[in-house]
Amino acid sequence: MNEALKKKVVVVTGGAGLLGREFCAAIAQSGGIAIVADRRLEDAQRTASEIAAAYEGRAWAVELDITSKTSVLSCIASVCDKFGRIDAVVNNAYPRNAHYGRKLEDVTYEDFCDNVGMHVGGYFLVSQQFAGFFRQQGGGNIINMSSIYGVVAPRFEVYEGTPMTMPVEYAVIKSGVLHLTRYLAKYLKGTGIRVNAISPGGILDGQPAAFLEKYKGHCMSKGMLDKRDLMGVLVFLLSDASAYMNGQNLTVDDGFSL
Incomplete structure (x- = not known):
């Protein structure tokens, strides 16, 4: 175990999800205390138990719905009551409704607004409420998960011949997250709170071989990333080590966005 995050208390929203589980494990492995915050409490508890089995005392579960102010405030209060402080929050949750993922022509106005509102709105709400707590505490750290498709226009050609598409909501959401990050960083100037973003490339999750091949053609070596490739x-x-980084976006995509 390294000690890069020695005893830092870090809340990870969507902590029981695909990336969230890996984030929480990496935090614990690095000496921190991972707060697995997820709207599915049983999943959060299961994830925390698995991590704590390997890193005793370094994972704890809490229920969190990022679209509910009451839930966000309850999460903050619970973690603070348990550990006495919160050092950082990672906005990683991925809320979406049952119609998410349709092609542009099939997306309704209502679904577009619902999905953008839940995701960007949820990141706003978490950031707003945690920033209020961090101000009182005297400092804190907010990390927002964006995407390469928040940085560049979608490469629609990689989806040709597959049932996949790049949802319009996703591109709008992730570009919005990047500017929310910059806005917050400047607004919170002088408070001891810093705000940065990570923009990953595609993450391996059972995608069709045809898609993987086309995607890799735009990359420098590996192509689609493994979850662990974002942990560093x-x-x-x-x-x-990043104490004076603020308002920045770090892209990890094996060159896909070049």
Whole structure:
């Protein structure tokens, strides 16, 4: 175990999800205390138990709905009551409704607004409420998960011949997250709170071989990333090694966005 995050208390929203589980494990492995915050409390508890089995005392579960102010405030209060402080929050949750993922022509106005509102709105709400807590505490760290498709226009050609598409909501959401990050960083100037973002490339999750081949053609070597490929940049942004990074976006995509 390294000590880059020695005893730092880090809340990870969507902590029981695909990336969230890996983020929480990386935090614990680096000496921090991972707060697995998820709207599915049983999943959060299961994830925390698995991590704590390997890193005793370094994971704890809490229920969190990022679209509910009451839930966000309850999460903050619970973690603060348990550990006495919160050093950082990672906005990683991925809320979406049952119609998410349709092609542009099939997306309704209502679904577009619902999905953008839940995701960007949820990141705003978590950031707003945690920033209020961090102000009182005297400092804190907010990390927002964006995407390469918040940085560049979608490469629609990689989806040709597959049932996949790049949802319009996703591109709008992730670009919005990046500017929310910059806004917060400047607004919170002088408070001891820093705000940065991570923009990953595609993450391996059972995608069709045809898609993987086309995607890799735009990359420098590996192509689609494994979940573990993001852990180094996360730990860096959470650690004191990045103490003077603020309002920045770190892209990890094997060159896909070039």
